[in-house]
Amino acid sequence: MTSQDPQTEQQAENYLSEWISNRQFDEFTDRLNLHHQLGPFISISREAGVGGSHIAQLVGEKLGWEVIDKQIVDFIAEKYDVSKMIVENLDEKNSALVGEFFSSLILDRDFSQPAYLHQLNRLVLLAAIHGNVVIVGRGAGFILPREKGLSVRLIASEKVRIDKFAKRKDISVQEAKKQVHRIDTQRKEFIKKNYAADCSNPLQFDLMINTTDQTDEQTATIIANAINSLFDLSDK
Secondary structure, eight states: OOOOOHHHHHHHHHHHHHHHHTTHHHHHHTOSSOGGGOOOEEEEEEOTTSOHHHHHHHHHHHHTOEEESTHHHHHHHHHHTOOHHHHHHHTTOOOHHHHHHHHTTSTTOOOSHHHHHHHHHHHHHHHHHHOSEEEESTTHHHHSOGGGEEEEEEEOOHHHHHHHHHHHHTOOHHHHHHHHHHHHHHHHHHHHHHHSOOTTOGGGOSEEEEOTTSOHHHHHHHHHHHHHHHHTOTTO
16 A cells, blocks of 8 residues: 655544544534535545555645545554554454454453444544545445545556556565455455445446556546536635
C-alpha cells in the first residue's frame, strides 16, 4: 500500500482524535436520527494493487478533503490498547478464527472480529457525519447510504496490478501475484460475510473505473469531477 504524506496522515489522525475528544464518537454514532447530516463523502473500494490509497490521497488534495485509510486501524488499536498488528490481522479479513486466536492472547479484553467490526462501523459513520472525507476500503460503501456520497470501485488488469504491487513492495512478480490474489479473496469474503454484498458487482457502486490505461492523477480527476457534479460542490 502506498504510504501517505506524513503531514496529511497526521492531520487525519488529529481529526479522529478531535472528534473523539468532543464525545462525538459515542453521542453521534448512537443516535439514529442523524441520517440527514451525513456526507458528502467518497468511499473507495479497490482491487489489490490498483493503488487505491494513492488515488484517494490525490482526490483529497483536489477537493481539500481529509483522507481516512489506515488511520482507522491505528485508532482502533489505540482505543483497545492492543498491538496494531492484531488489528491489521482482523482488518478486511473474513476468518473468525483469526479474531478468536488474537482474542485469546489478550487477557480481559473483548477484541474479536465482532468487536472490531462494531468499532469500525462507528468510525466510518462518524467520518461520514463529519463530511468532506474520502474513506478507503473498510467496507465503507456498504455501511453508508449511497445517496449521501459517492461509492467508487477501482479495478485494473491483473498484470498491471501485479506489476505495480511487485514494484511497490519490492518483491518478485511471482510473490506479488500470490499476495494480490490472497488480498482480493480476503476482501471479497470480508464484504460478503459482514455486509452480504459482492464487491465485484458493478451495481453496488455509483462509479467503477478501470485504471489499466490511466494514471493515478487521471483517475483522481474523474472521481473529483464526479463528486463535484453530483453534489454541486464547485462553489462551496
